[in-house]
Amino acid sequence: MMSSIRRSAIVAAVSLSVLVSVPVGAQTAPLASWNDGPTKQAILNFVRATTDRSSQQFVQPDERIATFDNDGTLLVEQPLYTQGIFALERVGALAEDHPEWKTTEPFKSVLERDEAAMAKFTEADWEKIVAATHSGMTVEAFNEIAAKWLATATDKRFKRHYTELVYQPMLELLSYLRANGYKTYIVTGGGQDFVRAFAPRVYGVALEQVVGTAGKTKLEYAQNGQAELVKAPEILYVDDKTGKPEGIHLVIGRRPWGAFGNSDGDMQMLQWTQAGGGPRLMMLVHHDDAQREYAYGARSKVGTFSDSLMSVAKKGGWTVISIRNDWRRVFPFDP
């Protein structure tokens, strides 16, 4: 029997090879895990309008940019963002070197597994935890730590590695857009370096196509005189809300034609996409399927989909994806 790590590596390899084997313009049913209906049709219409040379809305290949939020849009984000779980577990792993954490918040609550206290963590508490666990090592060392953790840590409900909890319909959408000449970018409020640790393997998205909240780095010289880049505790910019279009301009320099999100943090990215005019596609994943995944909305602590976002979406004619109705399959491991 294969170990679960090896099995997951093989699953990932197989799903990636499926992703890249779709020939450009293939007529074999794309988006197989999407139910037929207006949501799927909106995607097909968008791709046809922007890639058919005879279309009046044809978009030049080098302008074809599509941006995807990560947590809750491509990957399960409940009960907590994957990176949050990683950060909490890193506090435990690093506690030995930080005896002061036993008596200092927010670390004390994390080490005592005080769920009630942790549920009340503020943004500032989280920033302290992320700064303490995501800095002080080279960018390469951080990547190794994150990759190693992702290969072993397991979600409690699904008993799967976190990077297995990706949405099969969204993988198909990424693949379908790429097969039609779109460059697919992740634009995440999460840490850019953390998401880079799995984006190529899990999404087929290259390192340079991950835009996220970025910590500062610092060029230093090791004892042997070699230059190295060390992760610093300060944040350079927060890639959330207005930070998403700002981050897109910074890293990509182009306005997307398609933008995909699931929460209030994605609103501005979709608004800026739409303001470009023409046949833009704005989509929001709505988590309304407690049985197969989760159902959450305006009162959620994570991935809040507020009533005001819903009204902006309706007014703008954006497409709201219902997981319950639009997705035939949710996860790659679903039957």
Add this chain to the structure above:
Amino acid sequence: MMSSIRRSAIVAAVSLSVLVSVPVGAQTAPLASWNDGPTKQAILNFVRATTDRSSQQFVQPDERIATFDNDGTLLVEQPLYTQGIFALERVGALAEDHPEWKTTEPFKSVLERDEAAMAKFTEADWEKIVAATHSGMTVEAFNEIAAKWLATATDKRFKRHYTELVYQPMLELLSYLRANGYKTYIVTGGGQDFVRAFAPRVYGVALEQVVGTAGKTKLEYAQNGQAELVKAPEILYVDDKTGKPEGIHLVIGRRPWGAFGNSDGDMQMLQWTQAGGGPRLMMLVHHDDAQREYAYGARSKVGTFSDSLMSVAKKGGWTVISIRNDWRRVFPFDP
């Protein structure tokens, strides 16, 4: 007779089509404007070592990143960086809306064309000039202003548009690396948005492959409710010296295999490249040809090539390109 603007557009189109028409692995003499010798050989050896599948130093295609400084490495930077000239001319263009500039430094000196005072401008003076001329408009509006200026403004010595003053051997190097699977990036201390205004046309480098000093942007809502990105006067990060490897990690997320510069501001980028180990190529353009271009070095105000950079280069075994000896042709318009 064609207008010079139309002619330059045609020249650009022709040179681009030459760039992209080189077939992968073509045996027709690459680097035709480089004289034979150890410098040219260093490039050929690097490409062979990293792209020949039978080489022990073979580099996977998706890891093939090469980074190029802009001013002085790809483009003439004397007597002043192109963007500096642009900023000074914009002060004149905007003066009518800023009557206070007549009595406020550094604007007063610019408006009075006081060359002696301008020669003494500090970094802080330049920051004020750039902030005043590079902000307060949408990112699209700035791009138009820059592109329009570049299409008309002319260098005094060569009587050419500034973007015609690119180094033919470096265009061939960009093209040769791309033909061998390298992604070519500009990594400039200059403004990212300014360089984006000409990088695709002049270098065949896509917008998303320009890394530079970046101003903050701000998502705002226009009177019609449309979201727009407005350039703010604050600097997000300075992509120079240690900022170059930091900017590379931020935007690309990979260490380059080849890095090309010409001044003290590029040293850290080349050091970090070299520290990755393996067959990395570090090259510095040395401006030693007053007749065909310029000769400048340690005491230059712009693009300083200090003695200490030369000693780091020698110690590291970096390749120093002598314009006088290594380049058969300097500019595309040279005979």
